[in-house]
Amino acid sequence: MTAWTWRFEKADGTEVQPAVQPEEFTTQGDAESWIGEQWKELLEGGADQVRLFEDTTEIYGPMSLHAQEA
16 A cells, blocks of 8 residues: 655755654545644744655655645
C-alpha cells in the first residue's frame, strides 16, 4: 500500500521534528487536507516548509508554511 508522508524542514532545508505528529496517509488528498488543518501549529513549532512524499518519491516541495504577503 502506498504511504503519503510529510517531511518538515527549516528554511535552509534541514529536517525538524513537527510540533504536531502526523499519521501515514493513504491518499494524497488526506495528506494535503491534514497539512491544511495543521500548518499554523507546525509553523509555530519551528517548521518553515514541508515536502510531500509518496513512499520514497518526492511529489512536491519545498512548500512554505509562511503566509504569503498580499
